Each structure stands twice: as C-alpha cells, then as structure tokens.
Amino acid sequence: MNMNSLQQYTSHHTSAFSPAPDQTQLTSSMNLLMLGTASGMLLHWLVWDRIGGSLGMFVWTVLSCAAMLWLNRHQNKGWRLELLGWSTVMASAALLAMLRDADQVMLLMFLVMLLSLGMMFYRSRGELLANATLPRVFMTALSLPARILLSIFPALDTVIKSSWRGGSQISAVFRGVLLAAPLLFVFVLLFASADAVFNQQLQRIGDLVNALTPTTPLITLILIVLATGLLSCSVMQTVHSSDVSVNDQSQQLWPGMRVTLGQTETAILMGSLALLFTTFVILQTSYLFGGRELLEVRSGLTLADYARRGFFELLVVAALTMGVLMALASVHCHQGLFRRLGAVLIVCVLIMLLSSIYRLNLYVEQFGLTMARVVALTVMLWLGISLLGFAATVLRGNSRGFLAGMVISGMACCLLLGVINPARTVAIININHALSQNSRLDLDYLSSLGADVVPEVLNSLSEATAPDYFCRVVIGTYSRWYNDARDWRDWNAARAAAHQRFMAHLETC
Structure with a gap:
C-alpha cells in the first residue's frame, strides 16, 4: 500500500477537531456508499463465480457506468459528456467480451475497461489529457489501486461525523486502526516466520476465524469496498490552482527532468x-521485396524457414x-x-x-x-x-x-x-490453408481458441470429410467446446451459437 496515498485519503479528516462536514459532503458520501453497496452486491450476484465474458458482466458494467453518471449529475456539462464517452467505451468492451469467447480477446477487453477507468480517474483529479506527462501518468497509475481500496473510508468518516455524537473520536480511532493495520500485518508475518510456536498459534487463530466467519457475507463486503472504490474514481476532486498552472505549462513528457545530454552525447x-x-533497412529492402528467389539466395534460408x-x-x-x-x-x-x-x-x-x-x-x-x-x-x-x-x-x-x-x-x-473476431479469422485462414495444401487441419489448436471457431470448423468438416468421420469429430469435440450456461448470467453469444451448431449436427449423427 502506498503510504502517500494513504495519507492523502486520511488527511482530509486529519483531526478530531476538524469541522463537521457540510450537507453537500454528507449527501455525496451517502450517495457513494449507497451506490457502492448496491454495485458490490450486484457484482457478487452477477459476476462473482460466474463464467467470464458473460451477460452478467455486461449488465453489471452498464449499471456501474449509469451509477457513475448519476454521481456526477451536478457536475458541469463538459465533464458529464466526457464521462459518458468513457462509460460508453467500458460498456462496449464488456459487450465485445460477451460476444466473443477467445481468451486473448477477453483479456484485451478487460484491459480496455481498466484503461477507461484510469482515464476517468486521471481526469477526476483535475488533469487535462492533452497535458499528460509521464510523472503524472505514473503517479495516477500508482494511486489508482489506493483509490479503489481506500475511498470507502473517507465516505464512512463523513457519515460517522454527521450522524453520531462523538463521531470525530470514532473517526480518529478508525484512522488509527487503518494506519496500524499494515504495520501489524507485516510484523505478524515476520514473527510467524521467525518462531514456530508463534506460527502455530497464528494458524489456530486463523482456523477459528475461518470457522466463525461466513464466507459469502465476507466476499460481499470485500466486493462492496471494491465497487465503491471503482465508482469513486469518476467523482471529480478538488483541483488546486498550483497544480493546474504547472500542468498547463508542461511541454515535455517529463517536466523538471534534470538529466542533460550535450551535443556530443x-x-x-x-x-x-x-x-x-x-x-539494416537497406539490407532488408535489397532482397526482402525483390521476390522469393532473391530472398532465398540472399538470406541462405528456405522461404518457410525465413x-x-x-x-x-x-x-x-x-x-x-x-x-x-x-x-x-x-x-x-x-x-x-x-x-x-x-x-x-x-x-x-x-x-x-x-x-x-x-x-x-x-x-x-x-x-x-x-x-x-x-x-x-x-x-x-x-x-x-x-x-x-x-x-x-x-x-x-x-x-x-x-x-x-x-x-x-x-x-x-x-x-x-474484438470487432473483427480474430479467432474466427484464424479458423477461416487455417481451414483454407489446409484445403489448399491438402494438409491436416490442427483441430487441437483451433479448439483452444474457444467457441468463436466452432461454426467455421463444423461447416468445413461437414463439407470436406466423410459423414462417419465428421460425426466422430462432432461427438468428440462437443464436450470440449460446449458449456451448459443455463443461468442467464452466464450467457455468451459465441458459446450460444456454438451450442446451436452442435445440436443441429448431433441430430443428423
């Protein structure tokens, strides 16, 4: 955990003598906590322990984006439009993950969603994308995890101060626990590693906690913390004028860098x-674009090896x-x-x-x-x-x-x-290559690409192979590709289409 980020989130409520938050702060904190709680519970129900790239993930993403827009409904129009744009990108990535089944595509779609969240967070700090510099981007990337993990605590602190007498003292105790917890965690691990008896007692305490703690509520609580942090990344923060002036004047990727290289260096x-x-380029152009014969002569390799x-x-x-x-x-x-x-x-x-x-x-x-x-x-x-x-x-x-x-x-x-469906493209090219070269089709590799390739593979095999062999292939690969997603939360377009194709061919076999 980044200590500077921790101090940033706790310094907003640094003292028991700080004034009570106004009504606007209280309302914003209450809205964030309520929507974060609802989003976390939906995350548990729609996404947790479900199949990746499914309808549940898409629905949760759309609802979370709507919650972000609602939290910023009183902000200026420019920020709301920009937030709508990034929310659309996130929802589009979740939609493509639901339409495709290739692991590579899903990983890239999750990356797009994470980058969209990072762009929201960067802009919410008062930074301009046009003036982005490497130090600011790095600091934003480092503080994003802290924002997600810790943003629920300032909101709780605001609510506690406004709702109960002695709330300032409770907040102080809460902040003290928050500061002490990481240190206690590190020292407990060191002591457990240093002493076998201490480690045994620690394991007994852990077993007792596991026996007494219900798993599902604990998971829901963790997801509520994460969901609240995700929503908070879209909330516009206070912009300091000094930061804006430095940011607006930046014309280098790393302003303030003191490393200097002279003309000779x-x-x-x-x-x-x-x-x-x-x-290298001259050598390449002299034979690479001069035809296959020249390429083989100049490189000393066959075309396949090259x-x-x-x-x-x-x-x-x-x-x-x-x-x-x-x-x-x-x-x-x-x-x-x-x-x-x-x-x-x-x-x-x-x-x-x-x-x-x-x-x-x-x-x-x-x-x-x-x-x-x-x-x-x-x-x-x-x-x-x-x-x-x-x-x-x-x-x-x-x-x-x-x-x-x-x-x-x-x-x-x-x-x-994600739009062009790369797994299907790979399947089409490899099938055409196998047919043109009269070579064996690598079904094992194609099967690893997911359900996106099923329609193309079944169509090609039904046309190019004997019925008996085709039926054996269909039956043998059915269990590998098929997933019985009876729960609507697990629905995926590619997997549903593959299931329909399998069922249609199995009826003829």
Missing part, C-alpha cells in the same frame, strides 16, 4: 542507432525504439540532432514494420495463422500509430496530446480486434 547515441537502423523468423524480433525492436525515443524526449538534449535523427529512426522502424507484415504474409502462406501473431499485428498497428503521433508532436517540440493519444489509440486497436 546526443550525436553518438542517436547517430549510432540511426546508422545501425539504416544499414517466414518463421524475424516477426516478433522486429516487433520488439519497434517497442524498444518507442521507449528510447520517449526516454530521450524526457531529458534535456540537443533538440536539433534529436529531431532529425529521431525522424530517421521512425522512418526506419516504419519500414521494419512493413517488413514484419511481409514476413507475416509469408508465414500465413506456409503455415497458416495463429492468435499470437494476430495480437502481435495489433500491437504493431498501435506502435506504428504511436510513432507517427510522436513524430507529429514531440519531434516538433510539443508533447501536448501525445501520451493521451497513445493510450486512446491502443484502446481503439483492442476494440477493433
């Missing part, structure tokens, strides 16, 4: 990278280059050299990304497609957009909007991947 660092990248190599390595090169450019943009260096040589690096990396796409095309022709390469292609698209954005902003001496654009473009790429 900048020339050596950027020049050596530019020379290496340019040499197709396997280089795709992920060049993707890592692009990511590292993006990191190097952002790091150099955060220090004081010779701007003329940085901009010129940085432009050279970006052009070279963009050519490398085109080379990676060409390698991917060769791989698909030889072996088919995998989800790992589809996800990598999505990352490649995002890096390409980010590099172009870097060239249009930071290299021109103004970083305004770059970091926000980088995050938003990444979210857009993830949503685009």
Whole structure:
C-alpha cells in the first residue's frame, strides 16, 4: 500500500477537531456508499463465480457506468459528456467480451475497461489529457489501486461525523486502526516466520476465524469496498490552482527532468542507432521485396524457414525504439540532432514494420495463422500509430496530446480486434490453408481458441470429410467446446451459437 496515498485519503479528516462536514459532503458520501453497496452486491450476484465474458458482466458494467453518471449529475456539462464517452467505451468492451469467447480477446477487453477507468480517474483529479506527462501518468497509475481500496473510508468518516455524537473520536480511532493495520500485518508475518510456536498459534487463530466467519457475507463486503472504490474514481476532486498552472505549462513528457545530454552525447547515441537502423533497412529492402528467389539466395534460408523468423524480433525492436525515443524526449538534449535523427529512426522502424507484415504474409502462406501473431499485428498497428503521433508532436517540440493519444489509440486497436473476431479469422485462414495444401487441419489448436471457431470448423468438416468421420469429430469435440450456461448470467453469444451448431449436427449423427 502506498503510504502517500494513504495519507492523502486520511488527511482530509486529519483531526478530531476538524469541522463537521457540510450537507453537500454528507449527501455525496451517502450517495457513494449507497451506490457502492448496491454495485458490490450486484457484482457478487452477477459476476462473482460466474463464467467470464458473460451477460452478467455486461449488465453489471452498464449499471456501474449509469451509477457513475448519476454521481456526477451536478457536475458541469463538459465533464458529464466526457464521462459518458468513457462509460460508453467500458460498456462496449464488456459487450465485445460477451460476444466473443477467445481468451486473448477477453483479456484485451478487460484491459480496455481498466484503461477507461484510469482515464476517468486521471481526469477526476483535475488533469487535462492533452497535458499528460509521464510523472503524472505514473503517479495516477500508482494511486489508482489506493483509490479503489481506500475511498470507502473517507465516505464512512463523513457519515460517522454527521450522524453520531462523538463521531470525530470514532473517526480518529478508525484512522488509527487503518494506519496500524499494515504495520501489524507485516510484523505478524515476520514473527510467524521467525518462531514456530508463534506460527502455530497464528494458524489456530486463523482456523477459528475461518470457522466463525461466513464466507459469502465476507466476499460481499470485500466486493462492496471494491465497487465503491471503482465508482469513486469518476467523482471529480478538488483541483488546486498550483497544480493546474504547472500542468498547463508542461511541454515535455517529463517536466523538471534534470538529466542533460550535450551535443556530443546526443550525436553518438542517436547517430549510432540511426546508422545501425539504416544499414539494416537497406539490407532488408535489397532482397526482402525483390521476390522469393532473391530472398532465398540472399538470406541462405528456405522461404518457410525465413517466414518463421524475424516477426516478433522486429516487433520488439519497434517497442524498444518507442521507449528510447520517449526516454530521450524526457531529458534535456540537443533538440536539433534529436529531431532529425529521431525522424530517421521512425522512418526506419516504419519500414521494419512493413517488413514484419511481409514476413507475416509469408508465414500465413506456409503455415497458416495463429492468435499470437494476430495480437502481435495489433500491437504493431498501435506502435506504428504511436510513432507517427510522436513524430507529429514531440519531434516538433510539443508533447501536448501525445501520451493521451497513445493510450486512446491502443484502446481503439483492442476494440477493433474484438470487432473483427480474430479467432474466427484464424479458423477461416487455417481451414483454407489446409484445403489448399491438402494438409491436416490442427483441430487441437483451433479448439483452444474457444467457441468463436466452432461454426467455421463444423461447416468445413461437414463439407470436406466423410459423414462417419465428421460425426466422430462432432461427438468428440462437443464436450470440449460446449458449456451448459443455463443461468442467464452466464450467457455468451459465441458459446450460444456454438451450442446451436452442435445440436443441429448431433441430430443428423
């Protein structure tokens, strides 16, 4: 737990002699607690211990977004519209998770939802997305978990002070317990590790607590705390004028960075990278785009061997280059050299990304497609957009909007991947490749992609195989793909469609 974040949330009520909260604070705290309690209970009922990417998750997300909008109903119109936009992104990601069944897609949709929440939290602190800097983004990322875990306590503190006499003393005791709990936890673990007798007594106490504590109410309580924290991330906080002035003047990714690189250091660092990248690109273009015969002669590899190599390595090169450019943009260096040589690096990396796409095309022709390469292609698209954005902003001496654009473009790429249904695309390409090459279809791999591929696989097998063999495949894979989601909370569009296809083919078998 971040102690600075803990102090931030407790300093708002630092003393037993602090004045009682006004009616507005009390109403806001009561609304947050009531909606957080309802959201936590719904989270337990709709999402907890349910199948991932289901209707229950989508319903809970929509209701939580509606609660966020209601909590901010008295804020200015601009913030409410922006909050509506991020809520729409969260609901769209939850919808795509309900429509798809591939694990990779669901993971990316959850990432989009988390980033949307982070953007809400960043804006609720009074920060402007266009003026985002690396220190502020890092501090927001570090304080977000503390916000989610601790935001229920200031609201409870406000209600206690307003509802009971002696509430200030109760709040002081509560804050003391909150400060002491992490230290007690650490020391108890150390003592248990140091002494066997102490550890045995601790285990006995733990067993007794487990026997006396009902599991379901405890889980609900934890989920209420988390849900209240999630809702609080959308509540606009007080903006200090000093923070706004610093933020509005920021033109660097890392304002205040004291590291300085002179002209010589900048020339050596950027020049050596530019020379290496340019040499590699020239060698690549001399044979990579010159046809398959020239490629095999110059590389000394067969087309199949060459197709396997280089795709992920060049993707890592692009990511590292993006990191190097952002790091150099955060220090004081010779701007003329940085901009010129940085432009050279970006052009070279963009050519490398085109080379990676060409390698991917060769791989698909030889072996088919995998989800790992589809996800990598999505990352490649995002890096390409980010590099172009870097060239249009930071290299021109103004970083305004770059970091926000980088995050938003990444979210857009993830949503685009969910829309195109990548698992189905992989299945179609691999089926066509197996038919054209008269090779064996890897059903084990396709089955690992989830229910998205079931319709395509069953259709292709029914047309290309004998009825007896097809029926054996259907019966053998039915239990692997089928999930009997009789509870409406577990409903998923891809799994429901797969179930219908299985039942239709099983009737003919």
